Amino acid sequence: MTHSSKWGWRGALVAVGALLALGTSPGVSAATPELKGKFEVLKDEKSTHQPGKVKLIEFADFYCPHCHRFDSEGVALLKKEFGDKIEVTMVGFPVFQGKLPTPFDMYEQARTMGKGDEMKKVLFRTIHTEKVTGVLDRSLREVLIKEVGLDPKAFEEGMSSGKPAKALEESKKWGERIKVQQTPTVLIDGNIKVEQIDPDNLKLVIHSILDADKKK
Template identity: 65%
Template sequence: MVKRRVWHGGLFMGLMVMAWLGFSGIAQAGKPELKGNFQILSEEKSTHKPGKVQLVEFADFYCPHCHRFDGEGLAILEKAFGNKLEAVMVGYPVIPGKLPTAFDMYEQAKTMGKGNEMKRALFRTIHTDKIGIIDKAIREVLIREVGLNPAAFEEGLASAKPAKAFEDGRRWGDRIKVQQTPTVLLDGNIKVEQIDPENLKLIIQSILDGDSAKK
Protein backbone atom coordinates (compact mmCIF):
# COMPACT_ATOMS: atom_id res chain seq x y z
CA MET A 1 0.00 0.00 0.00
CA VAL A 2 1.29 3.41 -0.92
CA LYS A 3 1.42 5.77 2.05
CA ARG A 4 0.43 9.38 1.68
CA ARG A 5 0.80 12.18 4.18
CA VAL A 6 -1.60 15.07 4.54
CA TRP A 7 -0.01 18.39 5.56
CA HIS A 8 -1.88 21.27 7.13
CA GLY A 9 -1.26 24.11 9.53
CA GLY A 10 -2.44 22.21 12.59
CA LEU A 11 0.27 19.60 12.11
CA PHE A 12 3.18 21.93 11.41
CA MET A 13 4.40 22.16 15.01
CA GLY A 14 4.16 18.45 15.63
CA LEU A 15 5.91 17.62 12.39
CA MET A 16 8.71 20.06 13.08
CA VAL A 17 9.25 18.55 16.54
CA MET A 18 9.45 15.13 14.91
CA ALA A 19 11.90 16.49 12.36
CA TRP A 20 14.26 17.79 15.01
CA LEU A 21 13.92 15.04 17.64
CA GLY A 22 13.33 11.98 15.54
CA PHE A 23 15.01 12.58 12.22
CA SER A 24 17.26 15.60 12.20
CA GLY A 25 20.19 13.78 13.77
CA ILE A 26 20.21 11.19 10.99
CA ALA A 27 19.88 13.86 8.31
CA GLN A 28 22.64 15.98 9.81
CA ALA A 29 24.97 13.00 9.77
CA GLY A 30 24.47 12.74 6.02
CA LYS A 31 25.07 16.40 5.25
CA PRO A 32 25.85 18.54 8.31
CA GLU A 33 25.17 21.95 6.77
CA LEU A 34 21.54 21.15 5.96
CA LYS A 35 18.62 21.50 8.35
CA GLY A 36 15.26 19.75 8.44
CA ASN A 37 13.89 16.30 7.79
CA PHE A 38 15.32 14.77 4.63
CA GLN A 39 17.34 11.87 3.25
CA ILE A 40 20.54 12.20 1.21
CA LEU A 41 20.51 9.69 -1.67
CA SER A 42 24.16 8.68 -1.92
CA GLU A 43 23.72 6.97 -5.29
CA GLU A 44 22.18 10.05 -6.94
CA LYS A 45 24.24 13.00 -8.17
CA SER A 46 23.64 16.52 -6.93
CA THR A 47 22.32 18.92 -9.57
CA HIS A 48 22.76 22.00 -7.38
CA LYS A 49 23.58 25.33 -8.97
CA PRO A 50 24.77 28.11 -6.62
CA GLY A 51 21.95 30.45 -5.62
CA LYS A 52 19.16 28.22 -6.96
CA VAL A 53 17.39 25.10 -5.72
CA GLN A 54 15.70 22.62 -8.05
CA LEU A 55 12.52 21.05 -6.65
CA VAL A 56 11.14 17.97 -8.39
CA GLU A 57 7.68 17.00 -7.20
CA PHE A 58 6.78 13.34 -7.80
CA ALA A 59 3.00 13.48 -7.95
CA ASP A 60 -0.14 11.77 -9.21
CA PHE A 61 -2.77 13.97 -10.85
CA TYR A 62 -5.43 11.82 -9.16
CA CYS A 63 -3.93 12.13 -5.67
CA PRO A 64 -5.80 14.73 -3.55
CA HIS A 65 -2.69 15.41 -1.44
CA CYS A 66 -0.71 16.18 -4.60
CA HIS A 67 -3.46 18.55 -5.68
CA ARG A 68 -3.31 20.38 -2.37
CA PHE A 69 0.48 20.55 -2.22
CA ASP A 70 0.72 21.78 -5.78
CA GLY A 71 -1.93 24.44 -5.24
CA GLU A 72 -1.06 25.58 -1.72
CA GLY A 73 2.30 24.26 -0.52
CA LEU A 74 4.17 25.03 -3.71
CA ALA A 75 2.70 28.55 -3.78
CA ILE A 76 4.10 29.18 -0.28
CA LEU A 77 7.56 28.07 -1.40
CA GLU A 78 7.49 30.09 -4.61
CA LYS A 79 6.48 33.19 -2.66
CA ALA A 80 9.26 32.63 -0.14
CA PHE A 81 12.08 31.96 -2.61
CA GLY A 82 10.98 33.52 -5.91
CA ASN A 83 13.39 32.84 -8.77
CA LYS A 84 15.77 31.01 -6.42
CA LEU A 85 13.44 28.02 -6.66
CA GLU A 86 12.96 26.03 -9.85
CA ALA A 87 10.02 23.64 -9.51
CA VAL A 88 8.84 20.92 -11.88
CA MET A 89 6.47 17.98 -11.54
CA VAL A 90 7.22 14.40 -12.53
CA GLY A 91 4.22 12.15 -12.99
CA TYR A 92 4.22 9.19 -10.62
CA PRO A 93 0.89 7.33 -10.62
CA VAL A 94 -0.19 5.63 -7.39
CA ILE A 95 -4.00 5.65 -7.74
CA PRO A 96 -5.02 2.38 -9.43
CA GLY A 97 -7.33 2.08 -12.40
CA LYS A 98 -6.57 5.45 -14.02
CA LEU A 99 -5.58 6.01 -17.64
CA PRO A 100 -2.26 7.80 -18.28
CA THR A 101 -3.95 10.51 -20.39
CA ALA A 102 -3.40 13.33 -17.88
CA PHE A 103 0.29 12.49 -17.52
CA ASP A 104 0.80 12.33 -21.29
CA MET A 105 -1.00 15.66 -21.71
CA TYR A 106 1.25 17.27 -19.13
CA GLU A 107 4.39 15.96 -20.85
CA GLN A 108 3.20 17.18 -24.25
CA ALA A 109 2.32 20.61 -22.83
CA LYS A 110 5.81 20.84 -21.31
CA THR A 111 7.37 20.41 -24.75
CA MET A 112 5.17 23.26 -26.02
CA GLY A 113 6.08 25.61 -23.18
CA LYS A 114 2.82 25.31 -21.22
CA GLY A 115 3.58 22.59 -18.70
CA ASN A 116 2.68 24.57 -15.57
CA GLU A 117 -0.53 25.89 -17.12
CA MET A 118 -1.61 22.39 -18.16
CA LYS A 119 -0.68 20.97 -14.76
CA ARG A 120 -2.97 23.46 -13.00
CA ALA A 121 -5.77 22.86 -15.49
CA LEU A 122 -5.55 19.09 -15.03
CA PHE A 123 -5.54 19.25 -11.23
CA ARG A 124 -8.54 21.57 -11.29
CA THR A 125 -10.45 19.44 -13.78
CA ILE A 126 -9.92 16.24 -11.81
CA HIS A 127 -10.35 17.53 -8.25
CA THR A 128 -12.47 20.69 -8.43
CA ASP A 129 -14.60 19.94 -11.49
CA LYS A 130 -14.73 16.24 -10.53
CA ILE A 131 -14.12 15.01 -14.05
CA GLY A 132 -12.47 11.61 -13.75
CA ILE A 133 -12.22 10.65 -17.40
CA ILE A 134 -10.47 13.08 -19.73
CA ASP A 135 -11.92 12.24 -23.14
CA LYS A 136 -11.12 13.99 -26.42
CA ALA A 137 -13.74 16.71 -25.92
CA ILE A 138 -12.44 17.61 -22.44
CA ARG A 139 -8.91 17.41 -23.76
CA GLU A 140 -9.62 19.98 -26.48
CA VAL A 141 -11.17 22.37 -23.96
CA LEU A 142 -8.06 22.17 -21.78
CA ILE A 143 -5.68 22.51 -24.71
CA ARG A 144 -7.42 25.71 -25.81
CA GLU A 145 -7.62 26.97 -22.23
CA VAL A 146 -3.84 26.91 -21.85
CA GLY A 147 -3.38 28.61 -25.22
CA LEU A 148 -2.15 25.76 -27.40
CA ASN A 149 -3.15 24.64 -30.89
CA PRO A 150 -5.29 21.47 -30.61
CA ALA A 151 -4.10 19.99 -33.91
CA ALA A 152 -0.42 20.45 -33.07
CA PHE A 153 -1.01 19.19 -29.54
CA GLU A 154 -2.81 16.05 -30.69
CA GLU A 155 -0.09 15.35 -33.23
CA GLY A 156 2.53 15.49 -30.51
CA LEU A 157 0.38 13.46 -28.15
CA ALA A 158 0.01 10.72 -30.75
CA SER A 159 3.78 10.35 -31.02
CA ALA A 160 5.73 8.18 -28.63
CA LYS A 161 7.51 11.12 -26.98
CA PRO A 162 5.05 12.11 -24.20
CA ALA A 163 4.48 8.49 -23.19
CA LYS A 164 8.23 7.85 -23.12
CA ALA A 165 8.84 10.97 -21.00
CA PHE A 166 6.14 9.78 -18.59
CA GLU A 167 7.67 6.31 -18.34
CA ASP A 168 11.15 7.79 -17.83
CA GLY A 169 9.78 9.84 -14.93
CA ARG A 170 8.09 6.82 -13.40
CA ARG A 171 11.32 4.81 -13.61
CA TRP A 172 13.15 7.71 -11.94
CA GLY A 173 10.65 7.59 -9.09
CA ASP A 174 11.07 3.83 -8.81
CA ARG A 175 14.85 4.23 -8.71
CA ILE A 176 14.77 6.63 -5.77
CA LYS A 177 12.08 4.48 -4.10
CA VAL A 178 9.18 6.91 -4.00
CA GLN A 179 6.73 5.37 -1.54
CA GLN A 180 4.15 8.13 -1.20
CA THR A 181 2.90 11.09 -3.14
CA PRO A 182 3.79 13.82 -3.16
CA THR A 183 7.48 13.19 -2.60
CA VAL A 184 9.98 15.97 -3.25
CA LEU A 185 13.53 15.68 -4.57
CA LEU A 186 15.75 18.73 -4.05
CA ASP A 187 18.81 19.27 -6.22
CA GLY A 188 18.81 15.73 -7.51
CA ASN A 189 19.75 13.85 -4.33
CA ILE A 190 17.89 15.30 -1.31
CA LYS A 191 14.72 13.26 -0.85
CA VAL A 192 11.94 14.79 1.27
CA GLU A 193 8.84 12.86 2.30
CA GLN A 194 7.75 15.29 5.02
CA ILE A 195 6.48 17.81 2.50
CA ASP A 196 4.86 20.39 4.76
CA PRO A 197 6.03 23.84 3.62
CA GLU A 198 7.82 24.65 6.89
CA ASN A 199 10.10 21.63 6.60
CA LEU A 200 10.78 22.33 2.93
CA LYS A 201 11.47 26.02 3.64
CA LEU A 202 13.95 25.02 6.33
CA ILE A 203 15.84 22.69 4.00
CA ILE A 204 15.81 25.06 1.01
CA GLN A 205 16.92 28.03 3.09
CA SER A 206 19.79 26.02 4.56
CA ILE A 207 20.93 25.09 1.03
CA LEU A 208 20.91 28.75 0.00
CA ASP A 209 22.61 29.78 3.23
CA GLY A 210 25.34 27.26 2.46
CA ASP A 211 25.90 28.97 -0.90
CA SER A 212 26.19 32.34 0.81
CA ALA A 213 28.70 30.99 3.32
CA LYS A 214 30.97 29.81 0.50
CA LYS A 215 31.28 33.28 -1.03
Protein backbone atom coordinates in the same frame (compact mmCIF):
# COMPACT_ATOMS: atom_id res chain seq x y z
CA MET B 1 4.09 -0.77 -3.26
CA THR B 2 3.71 2.94 -3.81
CA HIS B 3 0.77 4.70 -2.29
CA SER B 4 -0.58 8.17 -1.68
CA SER B 5 0.54 9.95 1.46
CA LYS B 6 -1.67 12.04 3.72
CA TRP B 7 -0.10 15.35 2.91
CA GLY B 8 -1.12 18.27 5.07
CA TRP B 9 0.53 21.59 4.18
CA ARG B 10 -0.79 23.44 7.18
CA GLY B 11 -1.54 20.47 9.40
CA ALA B 12 1.78 18.76 8.70
CA LEU B 13 0.18 15.32 8.62
CA VAL B 14 2.99 12.93 7.74
CA ALA B 15 2.75 9.33 6.59
CA VAL B 16 5.60 7.81 8.57
CA GLY B 17 4.81 4.30 7.37
CA ALA B 18 6.55 4.98 4.06
CA LEU B 19 9.58 6.34 5.88
CA LEU B 20 9.83 3.19 7.94
CA ALA B 21 9.47 1.12 4.79
CA LEU B 22 12.58 2.84 3.55
CA GLY B 23 14.41 1.88 6.73
CA THR B 24 14.84 5.56 7.52
CA SER B 25 13.95 7.33 10.71
CA PRO B 26 11.49 10.24 10.24
CA GLY B 27 14.01 12.48 12.01
CA VAL B 28 17.02 11.57 9.87
CA SER B 29 19.28 14.38 8.71
CA ALA B 30 21.86 14.41 5.95
CA ALA B 31 25.52 13.71 6.50
CA THR B 32 26.23 17.27 5.42
CA PRO B 33 26.36 19.09 8.78
CA GLU B 34 25.29 22.54 7.57
CA LEU B 35 21.96 21.32 6.18
CA LYS B 36 18.95 21.24 8.48
CA GLY B 37 15.56 19.58 8.49
CA LYS B 38 14.22 16.10 7.87
CA PHE B 39 15.40 14.60 4.61
CA GLU B 40 17.52 11.87 3.08
CA VAL B 41 20.64 12.33 0.97
CA LEU B 42 20.67 9.82 -1.89
CA LYS B 43 24.27 8.71 -2.16
CA ASP B 44 23.82 7.14 -5.59
CA GLU B 45 22.33 10.29 -7.15
CA LYS B 46 24.35 13.26 -8.37
CA SER B 47 23.75 16.74 -7.00
CA THR B 48 22.48 19.25 -9.54
CA HIS B 49 22.88 22.20 -7.18
CA GLN B 50 23.83 25.60 -8.54
CA PRO B 51 24.94 28.17 -5.94
CA GLY B 52 22.16 30.55 -4.96
CA LYS B 53 19.35 28.47 -6.45
CA VAL B 54 17.40 25.36 -5.50
CA LYS B 55 15.77 23.03 -8.01
CA LEU B 56 12.78 21.20 -6.58
CA ILE B 57 11.26 18.20 -8.36
CA GLU B 58 7.81 17.13 -7.19
CA PHE B 59 6.88 13.51 -7.84
CA ALA B 60 3.11 13.67 -8.07
CA ASP B 61 -0.01 11.84 -9.21
CA PHE B 62 -2.76 13.91 -10.87
CA TYR B 63 -5.36 11.75 -9.10
CA CYS B 64 -3.81 12.40 -5.66
CA PRO B 65 -5.71 15.05 -3.63
CA HIS B 66 -2.59 15.75 -1.53
CA CYS B 67 -0.61 16.49 -4.71
CA HIS B 68 -3.36 18.87 -5.79
CA ARG B 69 -3.20 20.66 -2.47
CA PHE B 70 0.58 20.86 -2.50
CA ASP B 71 0.53 22.23 -6.04
CA SER B 72 -2.17 24.82 -5.33
CA GLU B 73 -0.99 25.93 -1.87
CA GLY B 74 2.48 24.62 -1.12
CA VAL B 75 4.23 25.62 -4.32
CA ALA B 76 2.77 29.13 -4.08
CA LEU B 77 4.08 29.50 -0.52
CA LEU B 78 7.55 28.29 -1.51
CA LYS B 79 7.71 30.67 -4.44
CA LYS B 80 6.60 33.52 -2.20
CA GLU B 81 9.29 32.62 0.34
CA PHE B 82 12.18 32.07 -2.09
CA GLY B 83 11.23 33.94 -5.26
CA ASP B 84 13.59 33.33 -8.16
CA LYS B 85 15.89 31.29 -5.91
CA ILE B 86 13.65 28.25 -6.36
CA GLU B 87 12.65 26.38 -9.51
CA VAL B 88 9.78 23.90 -9.22
CA THR B 89 9.02 21.14 -11.72
CA MET B 90 6.47 18.35 -11.47
CA VAL B 91 7.28 14.79 -12.53
CA GLY B 92 4.42 12.40 -13.12
CA PHE B 93 4.45 9.37 -10.81
CA PRO B 94 1.18 7.39 -10.90
CA VAL B 95 0.33 5.58 -7.66
CA PHE B 96 -3.44 5.09 -8.01
CA GLN B 97 -4.22 1.75 -9.63
CA GLY B 98 -6.72 1.46 -12.46
CA LYS B 99 -6.56 5.12 -13.51
CA LEU B 100 -6.03 6.17 -17.11
CA PRO B 101 -2.66 7.80 -17.89
CA THR B 102 -4.23 10.50 -20.09
CA PRO B 103 -3.59 13.44 -17.68
CA PHE B 104 0.09 12.49 -17.42
CA ASP B 105 0.41 12.26 -21.21
CA MET B 106 -1.34 15.61 -21.62
CA TYR B 107 1.02 17.20 -19.11
CA GLU B 108 4.09 15.78 -20.85
CA GLN B 109 2.89 16.97 -24.25
CA ALA B 110 2.13 20.44 -22.88
CA ARG B 111 5.64 20.58 -21.38
CA THR B 112 7.17 19.99 -24.81
CA MET B 113 5.06 22.88 -26.13
CA GLY B 114 6.08 25.24 -23.32
CA LYS B 115 2.84 25.12 -21.33
CA GLY B 116 3.51 22.43 -18.74
CA ASP B 117 2.71 24.52 -15.66
CA GLU B 118 -0.48 25.86 -17.20
CA MET B 119 -1.68 22.40 -18.18
CA LYS B 120 -0.79 21.02 -14.76
CA LYS B 121 -3.04 23.54 -13.02
CA VAL B 122 -5.90 22.94 -15.46
CA LEU B 123 -5.68 19.15 -15.02
CA PHE B 124 -5.60 19.32 -11.22
CA ARG B 125 -8.61 21.65 -11.27
CA THR B 126 -10.54 19.48 -13.70
CA ILE B 127 -9.97 16.29 -11.70
CA HIS B 128 -10.27 17.60 -8.14
CA THR B 129 -12.42 20.73 -8.28
CA GLU B 130 -14.69 19.88 -11.18
CA LYS B 131 -14.63 16.16 -10.26
CA VAL B 132 -14.00 14.90 -13.79
CA THR B 133 -12.34 11.61 -12.90
CA GLY B 134 -13.42 9.50 -15.88
CA VAL B 135 -12.20 9.53 -19.46
CA LEU B 136 -10.69 12.77 -20.71
CA ASP B 137 -12.06 12.26 -24.21
CA ARG B 138 -10.94 14.21 -27.23
CA SER B 139 -13.73 16.83 -27.02
CA LEU B 140 -12.95 17.61 -23.38
CA ARG B 141 -9.22 17.63 -24.11
CA GLU B 142 -9.79 20.20 -26.85
CA VAL B 143 -11.43 22.58 -24.36
CA LEU B 144 -8.51 22.23 -21.92
CA ILE B 145 -5.89 22.51 -24.67
CA LYS B 146 -7.41 25.74 -25.93
CA GLU B 147 -7.66 27.08 -22.36
CA VAL B 148 -3.89 26.85 -21.90
CA GLY B 149 -3.31 28.48 -25.29
CA LEU B 150 -2.20 25.54 -27.43
CA ASP B 151 -3.28 24.35 -30.86
CA PRO B 152 -5.44 21.21 -30.48
CA LYS B 153 -4.35 19.67 -33.80
CA ALA B 154 -0.64 20.00 -33.05
CA PHE B 155 -1.25 18.85 -29.49
CA GLU B 156 -3.10 15.68 -30.53
CA GLU B 157 -0.42 14.88 -33.09
CA GLY B 158 2.11 15.04 -30.29
CA MET B 159 -0.05 12.82 -28.09
CA SER B 160 -0.29 10.25 -30.90
CA SER B 161 3.48 10.19 -31.38
CA GLY B 162 3.97 8.12 -28.23
CA LYS B 163 6.56 10.55 -26.88
CA PRO B 164 4.47 11.69 -23.88
CA ALA B 165 3.90 8.06 -22.83
CA LYS B 166 7.62 7.38 -23.16
CA ALA B 167 8.41 10.45 -21.04
CA LEU B 168 6.02 9.19 -18.35
CA GLU B 169 7.74 5.79 -18.33
CA GLU B 170 11.08 7.53 -17.78
CA SER B 171 9.59 9.52 -14.91
CA LYS B 172 8.27 6.31 -13.32
CA LYS B 173 11.68 4.66 -13.62
CA TRP B 174 13.28 7.71 -11.99
CA GLY B 175 10.85 7.60 -9.08
CA GLU B 176 11.32 3.86 -8.64
CA ARG B 177 15.10 4.26 -8.71
CA ILE B 178 15.06 6.72 -5.82
CA LYS B 179 12.39 4.66 -4.04
CA VAL B 180 9.51 7.12 -4.04
CA GLN B 181 6.98 5.55 -1.66
CA GLN B 182 4.29 8.22 -1.50
CA THR B 183 3.00 11.28 -3.31
CA PRO B 184 3.88 14.04 -3.16
CA THR B 185 7.58 13.39 -2.62
CA VAL B 186 10.12 16.12 -3.24
CA LEU B 187 13.63 15.79 -4.66
CA ILE B 188 15.86 18.83 -4.12
CA ASP B 189 18.91 19.46 -6.28
CA GLY B 190 18.94 15.93 -7.63
CA ASN B 191 19.89 14.03 -4.47
CA ILE B 192 18.03 15.36 -1.40
CA LYS B 193 14.76 13.50 -0.95
CA VAL B 194 12.10 15.01 1.31
CA GLU B 195 9.03 13.05 2.31
CA GLN B 196 7.92 15.24 5.21
CA ILE B 197 6.05 17.70 3.03
CA ASP B 198 5.09 20.44 5.46
CA PRO B 199 5.96 24.15 5.22
CA ASP B 200 8.32 24.36 8.17
CA ASN B 201 10.41 21.37 7.14
CA LEU B 202 10.68 22.29 3.46
CA LYS B 203 11.56 25.89 4.25
CA LEU B 204 14.16 24.77 6.79
CA VAL B 205 15.84 22.44 4.30
CA ILE B 206 15.86 25.00 1.48
CA HIS B 207 16.99 27.89 3.68
CA SER B 208 19.86 25.78 5.00
CA ILE B 209 20.99 24.97 1.44
CA LEU B 210 20.96 28.64 0.44
CA ASP B 211 22.62 29.71 3.71
CA ALA B 212 25.39 27.18 3.10
CA ASP B 213 26.02 28.78 -0.30
CA LYS B 214 26.57 32.15 1.35
CA LYS B 215 29.33 30.70 3.54
CA LYS B 216 31.31 29.36 0.61
